Amino acid sequence: MAEEKMTTNQGYPISDDNSSLTVGNRGPTLLQDFQFIEKIAHFDRERIPERVVHAKGAGAFGYFLVYKSMAKYTKAQFLQDPSAKTPVFVRFSTVAGSRGSADTVRDVRGFATKFYTKEGNYDLVGNDIPVFFIRDAMKFPDLVHSVKAEPHNNIPSSSTGHNNFWDFISLTPEATHMLTWVFSDRGTPASYRKMEGFGVNTYKWVSNEGKTTLIKYHWKPKLGVKNFDREKATRIAGEDPDYLTRDLWEAIERGEYVEYEFFVQMMDMSEEQNQSFDPLDPTKTWPEDKFPLMPVGKMVLDRNPENFFTEVEQAAFCPANLVPGIEFSDDKLLQGRTFSYVDTQRYRLGANFHELPTNRPLSPTANNQRDGAMQSQVFQGPVNFGPSSRGGPVTTPVEGTPYSPHIQGNLVREKIKKTDDFSQAGERYRSMSKTEIKHLVENLVADLSHVTDPAIQKRAIENLAKADEGLGRAVVAGFGLEK
Numbered sequence: 001m002a003e004e005k006m007t008t009n010q011g012y013p014i015s016d017d018n019s020s021l022t023v024g025n026r027g028p029t030l031l032q033d034f035q036f037i038e039k040i041a042h043f044d045r046e047r048i049p050e051r052v053v054h055a056k057g058a059g060a061f062g063y064f065l066v067y068k069s070m071a072k073y074t075k076a077q078f079l080q081d082p083s084a085k086t087p088v089f090v091r092f093s094t095v096a097g098s099r100g101s102a103d104t105v106r107d108v109r110g111f112a113t114k115f116y117t118k119e120g121n122y123d124l125v126g127n128d129i130p131v132f133f134i135r136d137a138m139k140f141p142d143l144v145h146s147v148k149a150e151p152h153n154n155i156p157s158s159s160t161g162h163n164n165f166w167d168f169i170s171l172t173p174e175a176t177h178m179l180t181w182v183f184s185d186r187g188t189p190a191s192y193r194k195m196e197g198f199g200v201n202t203y204k205w206v207s208n209e210g211k212t213t214l215i216k217y218h219w220k221p222k223l224g225v226k227n228f229d230r231e232k233a234t235r236i237a238g239e240d241p242d243y244l245t246r247d248l249w250e251a252i253e254r255g256e257y258v259e260y261e262f263f264v265q266m267m268d269m270s271e272e273q274n275q276s277f278d279p280l281d282p283t284k285t286w287p288e289d290k291f292p293l294m295p296v297g298k299m300v301l302d303r304n305p306e307n308f309f310t311e312v313e314q315a316a317f318c319p320a321n322l323v324p325g326i327e328f329s330d331d332k333l334l335q336g337r338t339f340s341y342v343d344t345q346r347y348r349l350g351a352n353f354h355e356l357p358t359n360r361p362l363s364p365t366a367n368n369q370r371d372g373a374m375q376s377q378v379f380q381g382p383v384n385f386g387p388s389s390r391g392g393p394v395t396t397p398v399e400g401t402p403y404s405p406h407i408q409g410n411l412v413r414e415k416i417k418k419t420d421d422f423s424q425a426g427e428r429y430r431s432m433s434k435t436e437i438k439h440l441v442e443n444l445v446a447d448l449s450h451v452t453d454p455a456i457q458k459r460a461i462e463n464l465a466k467a468d469e470g471l472g473r474a475v476v477a478g479f480g481l482e483k
Helices: 034-044 137-147 163-170 173-182 230-239 243-253 269-274 308-313 332-349 423-431 434-448 454-467 469-478
Strands: 057-066 086-094 109-117 120-127 203-206 212-221 258-268 294-303 326-328
Touching (some): 057 243, 057 308, 086 294, 120 212, 137 332, 173 423, 230 243, 230 434, 243 258, 423 469, 434 469, 454 469
Antiparallel strands (some): 057 086, 057 294, 203 212, 203 326, 212 258, 258 294
């Protein structure tokens, strides 16, 4: 194999990459040393802003296969042909910590899947827990600010064990259900290969005939679910902070490909108003006895990235990346995410982040958007507007009967009305085994013990007691106090 000759980014041949251009052997470096300036200037810019959340992550490539046509429910092409493989990229991540934080700290885990379909990219951006802390995206900046290190001293860097988090959470009782998940051993998964994934939000599938069905997404790992307890997760964080990343990479390198089965829960639109809870509320799960999981397909991850920065760090996901046949619901959290995610990527990666290899659709794209930072396409012809009689891309009529709901109401800023904060949290607590309850209580006590304001502790415990009196009493007992 012929040696590759080193050059500058402009192709100028480099004869010495170890020495600056100086006046004599010991003289000053010259400003005209363009080779040195290019190398250092590029190095100075090698790090892009890290994600505000989900900064630490790992990724893998693979494919998705649908089991049978879903045409009865959706016209999405990638959900029709069992013989057609759809390429995918998946990024797993922690949420609260920075890029240098440990993989096994207690946290929610991101489970984001990019389907490279023939109709464009479809991003299913979810978590490893089926519910979330809040119902309205308006509260998301406050949630993240409270989770992150306190601003006056930047402590702690990747833990919820501090005043700000529990102050916010205790004043946000809708988060109680989420606490029963993230402070169970689900908050410390043992492997990305043995971790469930959920869409969290409610989506809509639309058929070619215009029939609309509400959808909840589930990923089930073939290897089953495995978690660490708090002690083991803490020990591994010190011994190998990249444990989950390493586990995923090495398994695929060994040829132990990672497989998940894809399920959906379905609810007819006519049933939406007949539930005891709001089906669009992301702090709620749908009861599986009433809305059973239907197997849809499987996903296999069989290839590691060749370059982490290019393919994983620059990966950009957004719930607004849809394909025909999949629509948003009116879930307030989802509605906000459709703007927030893509706006984050424009800031982090630039206006043309969609042209980076890991984000670029496999299907052709055409529109009149031009220029901007990092534009790499060379557009032909004089037309960059429409309508035009001189050529350019043309719009395509929607196939099938479009989904066109009638919407009417006053403009208001209101909380979701048909909901409650504690019932499902209590149900989950009462469904746990004795060991699971023991770990949940110990984990809550361990975190709350770092809170220095007794009023915040009291308020948090009162919320837990509203979910289940036994849970409240157990946490109080864990502090060695009487209720």
